[in-house]
Amino acid sequence: MKKFVLPATILTLIFLSFITLNPETSMAKGIDSSSQCVNCHTNVSKLIRLTWEIEKTRPKPGKSAETSGEG
Amino acid sequence: MELYEKIYVNPSFLKTDHGEIACVTCHKGDSKDPDWQTAHKGIVRDPTFPDAGDTCGECHEDIVKTAKNSLHYTLAPFKKIIETRANKQDKSVFEKVCLAKDKHCNACHSSCGQCHVSRPDYAKGGFLAGHLFQKKPCMDTTCSICHGGRVYGEFTGLNDEYPADVHYEKEEMTCMDCHTAKEMHADAIGVVTRFDLPERPRCENCHKDVVSREPKTKSHRIHKDKLACQVCHAQANKNCFRCHVGTDKRGFTFYKSGETKMLFKIGLNINKTNERPYDYVVLRHPPADPGLFDFYVKNGLADFDKLPTWKLDTPHSIQRITPQNKTCNNCHGNESLFLRKQDVTKWEQKANAGIIVPDNKIPKPVKEKAAKQGSG
Numbered sequence: 001m002k003k004f005v006l007p008a009t010i011l012t013l014i015f016l017s018f019i020t021l022n023p024e025t026s027m028a029k030g031i032d033s034s035s036q037c038v039n040c041h042t043n044v045s046k047l048i049r050l051t052w053e054i055e056k057t058r059p060k061p062g063k064s065a066e067t068s069g070e071g
Numbered sequence: 072m073e074l075y076e077k078i079y080v081n082p083s084f085l086k087t088d089h090g091e092i093a094c095v096t097c098h099k100g101d102s103k104d105p106d107w108q109t110a111h112k113g114i115v116r117d118p119t120f121p122d123a124g125d126t127c128g129e130c131h132e133d134i135v136k137t138a139k140n141s142l143h144y145t146l147a148p149f150k151k152i153i154e155t156r157a158n159k160q161d162k163s164v165f166e167k168v169c170l171a172k173d174k175h176c177n178a179c180h181s182s183c184g185q186c187h188v189s190r191p192d193y194a195k196g197g198f199l200a201g202h203l204f205q206k207k208p209c210m211d212t213t214c215s216i217c218h219g220g221r222v223y224g225e226f227t228g229l230n231d232e233y234p235a236d237v238h239y240e241k242e243e244m245t246c247m248d249c250h251t252a253k254e255m256h257a258d259a260i261g262v263v264t265r266f267d268l269p270e271r272p273r274c275e276n277c278h279k280d281v282v283s284r285e286p287k288t289k290s291h292r293i294h295k296d297k298l299a300c301q302v303c304h305a306q307a308n309k310n311c312f313r314c315h316v317g318t319d320k321r322g323f324t325f326y327k328s329g330e331t332k333m334l335f336k337i338g339l340n341i342n343k344t345n346e347r348p349y350d351y352v353v354l355r356h357p358p359a360d361p362g363l364f365d366f367y368v369k370n371g372l373a374d375f376d377k378l379p380t381w382k383l384d385t386p387h388s389i390q391r392i393t394p395q396n397k398t399c400n401n402c403h404g405n406e407s408l409f410l411r412k413q414d415v416t417k418w419e420q421k422a423n424a425g426i427i428v429p430d431n432k433i434p435k436p437v438k439e440k441a442a443k444q445g446s447g
Contacts, residue, residue, distance in 0.1 A: 035102040036110055037094040041202075042082045047075040050107060055074065061195055064319040069328030070220055070311060 072197045077189075081201025089204050097126045117192070120144075120182035127183045135183070137258040143181040148264050152359075158373035167368035175316040175324060179217040186255070191216050210246040218246075221309045226387040230333060233306050236389050266347070266383060273346075274300045290396070299340070301353040303396040305386040307335040314358030317366030328358045335395070338381055338410040339432065341425040354410055354426065355384035361418070376422035381410055404436035 040046050084090045095102045097118040104110035118126045121144075128135035138144060153176065157168045179193040186208050190197045194216040199205050208214075215223040226246070228235025238244040249272035257270040265271065275282040281291050281300070294303070313329030338354040340347065361375040395402045402408060409428040412420065420427070 035094060036105055036107075037098075037100070037102045038080070038085065040107060041078060041080040042085075044075065044079060047079055051074040051078075060074075062321070062323060064321070064323035064325035066317070066319050066325035066327065069314075069326075070309070070331045 072190075077195075077197035079198065079201055081203055084202045087203065116196070117182055117184045117189075119184035120180075123183045134256050138183065138256040140258045140260050141256055142259045142262070142265055142268065143186070143255065145259065146177055146180050147259055147262065149176045151263060152378060153372075155377050156359075156372045156375045158371055160373070164368050164371055164373075168364055168371040171316065171364040171367040171371070174318075175326070178324070181217070186213050193217055207247050214246045220311075222387045225306075225308060230307075230309065230388075233333070233388060234390065236387050237391060238389060264383075266385075267344075296348050297350045299347070299349045299352040299385075301385050301389070302337055302349075302351050303402075304389050304391065304393060305335070305353055306388040306390060306393055307333040308353070308355050308384055308386040308388065310334050310336075310356040311358035312356060313360045314363055315360065315365065316363060329360075332356075335408060336381070336410040336414065337408050337428065338423075338426040339428055340383070341379070342383070351428075353384050353386060354381040355386070356381055376419070379423045379426050380419045381415070381423050381426050399437045403434045406430075406433055409433050 040050070093102065094100070098115050099118075100112065100114040101110045122139060123135045124139070142148070149172065153168065153172045158164045179191065181191055185191040185196075187199075187205050188202060189199060190212055199208060199212055210223075224230050225233070226236045226239050228240065234240060238248070251270075251272075254268065254270040254272065257268060259268055262268050280286055281288075282295070286292050286295065290303070310332045311328050311330075312332075315327045317325055317327075319325055334356075336354045337351050340349045340352045343349070357380070359375075359380060361372050364371040395405070395408055409432075410423075410426060411430075412427055415423050415427060
């Protein structure tokens with residue numbers, strides 16, 4: 001009996017790590033802490049620094065000075 | 072709104088149902104790439120436009136099915152109006168008109184995301200609340216962006232001398248209290264104007280007595296099917312004239328409109344329907360002009376007078392007592408309230424022929440005794 005315990009435990013561990021680490025499985029599908037999108041877009045100071053960088057190369061979208069009137 | 076504010080995601084979003092979906096599922100890009108520039112390659116800013124089927128539609132299939140054909144998505148009446156007025160004899164001219172329409176008139180469409188997640192593109196976007204989905208968005212940051220020139224100002228009392236709409240002022244109602252999700256998401260295929268949408272708001276949805284067989288108020292009994300509600304209960308609306316569009320040297324689109332006038336004009340109802348059987352309706356002059364697209368192509372709107380330039384309107388400036396309904400004779404015999412030939416420029420007279428109120432259709436003044444009774 002004992003000789004089956006070790007391989008069974010190893011197989012179970014391999015299966016569990018596959019489930020949790022494979023990005024295609026549903027358990028790993030949600031937003032996780034390794035998402036660079038989340039790391040950056042939830043961090044105000046990072047965003048401020050990055051947007052300064054962006055605005056240096058890409059000026060703020062402007063509006064035509066020729067626009068006039070209401071409507 | 073600063074750029075960082077526009078794209079900041081509130082961490083609490085991650086705990087919501089929508090927050091459980093990986094960013095890249097909707098927005099594409101590469102969530103594992105630490106370099107923001109390459110990570111954003113192929114990013115989709117608004118994954119809900121023009122087709123929300125693969126995003127919102129995955130769970131909200133029934134809503135997306137109709138919303139993709141809604142007025143806010145397609146702006147279909149604009150297309151119909153401009154094509155009716157366009158020069159269809161010359162194919163190259165017609166194509167230029169269509170391009171100008173897409174560039175200018177279609178710039179303020181909306182989408183699922185541009186109402187429920189961010190401000191509309193027309194306002195250069197920006198999350199409404201850190202990407203938290205708003206079931207009922209705030210009218211001040213969504214509706215007002217595109218409807219701010221006229222309706223929002225009327226409704227909230229931004230026009231000098233004219234109080235806000237009573238529904239806003241006294242009942243604190245918002246746009247969405249009348250313009251429900253059912254209307255916003257309604258399929259508008261085949262709808263010629265927004266007034267023809269079956270799901271549109273109707274005063275009688277709340278004010279049922281007015282359309283009952285025997286309304287309590289005498290003036291309602293007298294005028295019931297003859298006047299649109301707004302003829303008695305709306306204040307002046309904003310009328311615009313001579314809009315011209317173009318692109319400046321830096322590539323920015325521009326809009327130039329001529330004078331703006333606060334007016335109150337009643338006209339004849341040329342499109343009577345079972346639901347809108349009224350003889351008289353309130354009118355508004357939209358900014359359209361035959362030279363609208365002159366920057367792009369001359370004589371583009373050669374058939375401009377195929378449609379009236381004074382249009383049916385439902386001003387959002389409702390009051391129970393208005394200058395025209397204080398007494399019967401504030402309206403009866405008051406020529407200045409009605410759109411007459413002299414109010415319409417010469418070149419517009421043919422297009423508005425059925426709407427202009429001839430002298431014999433201006434209601435005659437009534438005797439004072441009757442006037443007192445009628446004012447109840």
